[in-house]
Amino acid sequence: MSARRWQRPSWFAIALTLVGIALFVRLGIWQLDRVDEARHLLAAFDAAPKAALEDFAAVRAAPPADRYPHVRVHGRFLADRSWLRDEQIRDGKLGVEVYAAFVAEGSDASNGNDEVLLVDRGWIAWSHERGTQPALPPLAEGEVAVTGVYAPFPGNGIRVGGNALTRQTQWPKLTLAIDAQEIAADLNRPLLPRVLLLDADAASGFVRSWTPSVMPPERHRGYAVQWFAFAVAAIVIFVLLHYKKV
Known part of the structure; x- marks a missing residue:
């Protein structure tokens, strides 16, 4: 009758897994930040045609990045x-x-x-x-x-x-x-x-x-879910590789 036993991982495997998890989580958080940014830009674009007219000379060469x-x-x-x-x-x-x-x-x-x-x-x-x-x-x-x-x-x-x-x-x-x-x-x-x-x-x-040429917030959210899923997958793979049958 077989049983499972934890096999001690190498320091390289631990480091590689931790770096991968940190990277995937960071990318997921970055995509969530882009959700708020995309919402703000879409709202600014919708409001722009109704806004008061501005002096073109003031924004001509250096337009603001956060509005239109x-x-x-x-x-x-x-x-x-x-x-x-x-x-x-x-x-x-x-x-x-x-x-x-x-x-x-x-x-x-x-x-x-x-x-x-x-x-x-x-x-x-x-x-x-x-x-x-x-x-x-x-x-x-x-x-x-x-x-x-x-x-x-x-x-x-x-x-x-x-x-x-x-x-x-x-x-x-x-x-x-x-x-x-x-x-x-x-x-x-x-x-x-x-x-x-x-x-x-x-x-x-x-x-x-x-x-506007802006990626929809829903797509950023979908990418965030994917990155977080990769982080979970990295943990699952690490466990499966080191929790073996003996």
Whole structure:
């Protein structure tokens, strides 16, 4: 008849197990902290379009990391400099997100080193039928004032195929990713650190329903549970390896 007896573990096994448990617990706690952070940012994003307008100059170069300023910007659009983010689906319809280059007031249009503001005009449907282009409403000409939420660049996820902008010569240019460095190189001018998401306007011809590039709190919570489960698994494995039948 067999019995189980505790086998003394090596110091290496003890150290490895303790380090693993500490690491997994620390990662779980970090993900729980991200839950609160994501909730705060989502609430701030929802409140941003309703907030009072701020001075763009105060947040232009160094926007606050914990909120999304609602700003009014004076300046002018650069003619024929637009980008279409392809394969954007809204309410089951295929379309594109339209971005334009904007020279804000206080910028020197003749200075090639001056930063440009990328403006998200919104989403518009496009069937992608051969030989067609999306019917884009024209850009405003001359000096204008635009209002919107000053938000981080959208996330792009996993990318394949490299930079599509360098292979195109006609505007607007089609791309799957809005990459700040690639667009800056395309313009041969640097970009400001954030994008302006224009305020909703039924007469604009665009759908403007914004969602922040923030991982949902539920996903952070799920990752936390996984890390804590790894810590428990490390304990279980340690016990099973050293509590053997004799």
